[in-house]
Amino acid sequence: MRADVRCVTVLFLVVAVIPVTNATAKAPRPDFVDLSTRQARLFLERVRRAPGPFSQAVAANYGRLRVMRARSKIGGGDYSVASISGEGTRFTVALSPRALKPGHWGDHMTAHELGHVIINAVFDGAAWVDAFELFGLSGNWHDCFADAGAEGGCVPPDEILADQLAFYATGYSAARSAYRVPPLANRDAFGDLLPRLIGR
Numbered sequence: 001m002r003a004d005v006r007c008v009t010v011l012f013l014v015v016a017v018i019p020v021t022n023a024t025a026k027a028p029r030p031d032f033v034d035l036s037t038r039q040a041r042l043f044l045e046r047v048r049r050a051p052g053p054f055s056q057a058v059a060a061n062y063g064r065l066r067v068m069r070a071r072s073k074i075g076g077g078d079y080s081v082a083s084i085s086g087e088g089t090r091f092t093v094a095l096s097p098r099a100l101k102p103g104h105w106g107d108h109m110t111a112h113e114l115g116h117v118i119i120n121a122v123f124d125g126a127a128w129v130d131a132f133e134l135f136g137l138s139g140n141w142h143d144c145f146a147d148a149g150a151e152g153g154c155v156p157p158d159e160i161l162a163d164q165l166a167f168y169a170t171g172y173s174a175a176r177s178a179y180r181v182p183p184l185a186n187r188d189a190f191g192d193l194l195p196r197l198i199g200r
């Protein structure tokens, strides 16, 4: 049961120009590739419910974000891809059927994948250092969180950070991604820090 529910994030360097598929005169929103109206509404509601710094950082990237149903078993279906080209960076978030249903777990996984978008879109090296300095103060901190899906490896830092952004976004600390990383920051403390991290 481990590898089938792991979330992965993939960074592709794309040389070819990626066609712009989200040109629209309406209010900015992601390109909901194949989501139902109800699923798209739930996605937008999840972003709106998050605190301002998270919500605004995601919405600022709506114009270059595609959201689609999982089409592979990668990460149990929940994964994010950043495609970098001469046109800039574009993001794809894929969500499993379970994540596209209402509930705390789907809230968490959606925010986790959007956490990857925020990290790739706006976090610089100093932001990483500041964030992990805060996490290191937590009584839950470990130098290595065992990654059950990686044969003795540690959970990668970007997955730790994506989970912390998800806890912050949802305000719900009991949900876990497959990485099983617990909350590592008080929500208020992370909330105080986040605007500086994403505003550099």
Ligand SMILES: [Zn+2]
Pocket: 007, 008, 009, 112, 113, 116, 158, 159, 162
């Ligand atoms: Zn992830």
